[in-house]
Amino acid sequence: MKILWCITGAGQFLPDVCEFIENSKLKITVAFSKAGLEVSQMYGVFSRIKKNSVDTILEETQGASFPVIGRLPKNEYDFVVVAPCTANTTAKIAYGIADSLVSNIVAQALKTRIPVYILPTDAEKMQKTRIPINIDIEKCRNCVPCKAMEKCPNSAFFVSDRVWLRQSLRHVSERLKPLSHIRVNLLKCNACRRCIEFCNYKAITFGKEITVHSRKIDMDNVRRINRVKGIRVIKNLRDLFSRDE
Ligand SMILES: Cc1cc2nc3c(=O)[nH]c(=O)nc-3n(C[C@H](O)[C@H](O)[C@H](O)COP(=O)(O)O)c2cc1C
Numbered sequence: 415m416k417i418l419w420c421i422t423g424a425g426q427f428l429p430d431v432c433e434f435i436e437n438s439k440l441k442i443t444v445a446f447s448k449a450g451l452e453v454s455q456m457y458g459v460f461s462r463i464k465k466n467s468v469d470t471i472l473e474e475t476q477g478a479s480f481p482v483i484g485r486l487p488k489n490e491y492d493f494v495v496v497a498p499c500t501a502n503t504t505a506k507i508a509y510g511i512a513d514s515l516v517s518n519i520v521a522q523a524l525k526t527r528i529p530v531y532i533l534p535t536d537a538e539k540m541q542k543t544r545i546p547i548n549i550d551i552e553k554c555r556n557c558v559p560c561k562a563m564e565k566c567p568n569s570a571f572f573v574s575d576r577v578w579l580r581q582s583l584r585h586v587s588e589r590l591k592p593l594s595h596i597r598v599n600l601l602k603c604n605a606c607r608r609c610i611e612f613c614n615y616k617a618i619t620f621g622k623e624i625t626v627h628s629r630k631i632d633m634d635n636v637r638r639i640n641r642v643k644g645i646r647v648i649k650n651l652r653d654l655f656s657r658d659e
């Protein structure tokens with residue numbers, strides 16, 4: 415079975431997707447949206463996915479017309495999977511927009527009767543998700559020099575020009591001297607996580623769980639794509655390729 419698997423720019427479900435592709439015996443070609451590539455690097459899964467796929471397609475190499483979609487009418491794939499599917503790409507699919515790599519692949523798959531499975535991030539009212547490298551501003555002492563910043567092989571740390579009051583001191587006085595903050599540019603971070611061990615105050619974490627609330631418009635769009643002939647919306651990867659349609 416040959417699969418064209420599209421990864422859009424979502425952290426939600428991404429570790430599960432990476433694990434699925436690593437353990438799969440299927441022939442999987444992976445197409446990354448521009449944001450999908452960036453977010454996969456932030457979570458440190460891009461090279462793992464690339465290593466376990468037969469081919470990778472990057473949106474940034476596909477110009478404005480996405481010539482790679484020409485593979486679909488030639489029956490090079492049995493299924494298209496979009497997992498995770500961001501609220502952004504879900505909205506495009508819901509309204510028939512095809513101006514990005516993934517929305518184009520879905521449009522072309524439907525036109526050539528190739529089944530499409532979609533795992534949207536915003537199907538439920540509330541989701542728990544994990545964020546990549548994060549500096550807890552409550553714990554960060556803005557050390558000079560900051561060892562984590564010094565040791566980062568990608569120079570991803572920087573001192574923010576913005577100034578903040580420590581949250582914990584806000585109630586004491588709004589007139590307290592504000593602090594500048596050490597921050598991470600996630601576009602430079604490749605999730606090597608070496609910085610974590612260099613912070614004596616345990617201010618740096620990877621994979622911290624947060625709760626997000628879906629917008630109504632995003633949940634409506636999920637319902638909308640679920641009604642499209644040829645698309646099957648799934649809630650988790652266990653539902654992939656199941657025959658209870
Ligand atoms: C770390 C990180 C995690 C993200 N996770 C999500 C997510 O779970 N769901 C979502 O809809 N957007 C998420 N986004 C925002 C999308 O990447 C953004 O909307 C992007 O424009 C989507 O483009 P695409 O649909 O072409 O991939 C995330 C962004 C970042 C930086």
